[in-house]
Amino acid sequence: MMNKLPHHLKTHIVEQHYKDYTPREHSTWRYIMRQSRHFLSKHAHPSYLSGLKATGLSIHCIPRIEEINHHLNKFGWNAVCVRGFIPPLTFLEFQSQKILPIAADMRTLENISYTPAPDIVHEAAGHAPFLADEDYRNYLTQYARLAKKAIFSLEDSELYNAIRQLSDMKENPDYTKGDIQKAQQDLTACKKKLTQLSESHYLSRLYWWSAEYGLIGSINNPLIYGAGLLSSLEESQDAFTDKVALKEFDINCMHQAYDITHAQPQLFLTPNFKKLMPRGSHRRACSQPHLPRPRSTSSFQ
Numbered sequence: 001m002m003n004k005l006p007h008h009l010k011t012h013i014v015e016q017h018y019k020d021y022t023p024r025e026h027s028t029w030r031y032i033m034r035q036s037r038h039f040l041s042k043h044a045h046p047s048y049l050s051g052l053k054a055t056g057l058s059i060h061c062i063p064r065i066e067e068i069n070h071h072l073n074k075f076g077w078n079a080v081c082v083r084g085f086i087p088p089l090t091f092l093e094f095q096s097q098k099i100l101p102i103a104a105d106m107r108t109l110e111n112i113s114y115t116p117a118p119d120i121v122h123e124a125a126g127h128a129p130f131l132a133d134e135d136y137r138n139y140l141t142q143y144a145r146l147a148k149k150a151i152f153s154l155e156d157s158e159l160y161n162a163i164r165q166l167s168d169m170k171e172n173p174d175y176t177k178g179d180i181q182k183a184q185q186d187l188t189a190c191k192k193k194l195t196q197l198s199e200s201h202y203l204s205r206l207y208w209w210s211a212e213y214g215l216i217g218s219i220n221n222p223l224i225y226g227a228g229l230l231s232s233l234e235e236s237q238d239a240f241t242d243k244v245a246l247k248e249f250d251i252n253c254m255h256q257a258y259d260i261t262h263a264q265p266q267l268f269l270t271p272n273f274k275k276l277m278p279r280g281s282h283r284r285a286c287s288q289p290h291l292p293r294p295r296s297t298s299s300f301q
Contacts, residue, residue: 001078001099012090016065016081016104025106026061032112032121033059035233043240044230045216045223047136051129063124065102072100077131085118085164088204089152095144098137100127108171113234116167116261126227127211135273136225142277143207150199159194162187163260170261184261202254209253210276215239215269219246222269235263249276 002010037059040048056071057063069079080094082101094101103118115122130136166183169175194201214226222239229236238244247253249268258264270276 005097005099009090009093012082012086012101013080014083014104018062018064021062021106024109028106028109028112029062029121030060032231032233033125036125036230036236039233039236040224040230043224043236045130045225047133048129048225048230051132052125054132055128057125057128062106062120065104065120065124068100068102068124068128072128072131075131075134075137077137079128084168085160088156088160088200089148092144092148095140096148098141100131102128105171108173110173111171114232115171117171118167119171119231122227122231126231129230130225130227133273139273139276140211143203143211147200147203147207150203152200153196153198155190155194155196156198156200159187159190162190166261187261205254205256205258206251208258209249209256209268210270213258213264213267214249214276215246215267216272217269218271219269222246225273226267229267238263239267 002013037049037052054071054074056067065079065081072079077098077100079100079102081104084103084105086094086101091101100123102123103120105117105119107115107117107119107121131140162183166180166187169180169183208228210226212226212228214224215222215229216225217223224230224236224239229239244264245266247256247266247268249270253268256266256268
């Protein structure tokens with residue numbers, strides 16, 4: 001697999017350095033997994049618990065990414081280790097080739113319930129388990145193949161860098177409250193510069209409201225499958241309270257903006273994984289969805 005990867009993807013792959021994880025970090029993983037497993041056994045889609053086992057994830061210690069890779073091979077996928085945020089188009093290109101990039105970093109104890117920065121809890125315990133589900137695998141692969149062809153703007157790149165900076169600062173105790181406030185102001189300024197929404201921006205919302213924060217099932221029995229919810233006990237519990245409005249998932253969720261640094265006030269519900277793809281077909285890997293034409297962002301903020 002590595003020999004076939006283009007060079008620009010290889011540059012993002014790093015070693016996990018498993019021995020560098022501290023006992024405190026392993027304890028943080030163990031606590032999160034034990035608490036989450038108790039709650040998610042009742043509130044996550046059944047594929048979650050079976051997927052944990054199928055992908056070799058243990059509640060007792062931080063997983064080795066090479067072992068996750070070994071288990072994903074059974075489903076035609078691979079896993080590689082990356083360091084923190086990688087550019088969105090790079091992330092999509094990995095997934096279009098059936099490769100799950102997993103950030104090696106472990107969240108701090110102070111951010112145990114939620115971290116804005118990518119970490120191994122989110123990407124290993126959040127994304128990996130559902131790759132054992134064939135319909136979900138089909139959606140993820142086909143979405144990535146579509147989205148990597150979408151038009152990407154300079155403003156998208158600036159927004160990504162601002163989000164990355166703010167997220168990294170919130171997870172790093174070396175930064176002051178003033179540093180974080182300045183980064184928040186920079187992010188706000190980047191959002192105001194978005195005079196038009198690109199195809200890539202629209203499709204990032206589709207991914208957010210499905211693979212990251214999606215619910216599945218019925219309005220009377222919603223279940224979690226989004227990795228953002230699966231890796232945040234606080235947000236997953238809030239999803240079943242009146243703090244969050246439930247909406248039907250369809251292509252129009254691309255008109256719903258989101259804020260990565262705050263809890264989501266609404267979530268979208270799909271009846272099954274096959275209904276996630278635009279036009280309702282899980283077999284059309286190369287069919288383009290009907291994207292809205294770029295227009296002013298004022299209607300969507």
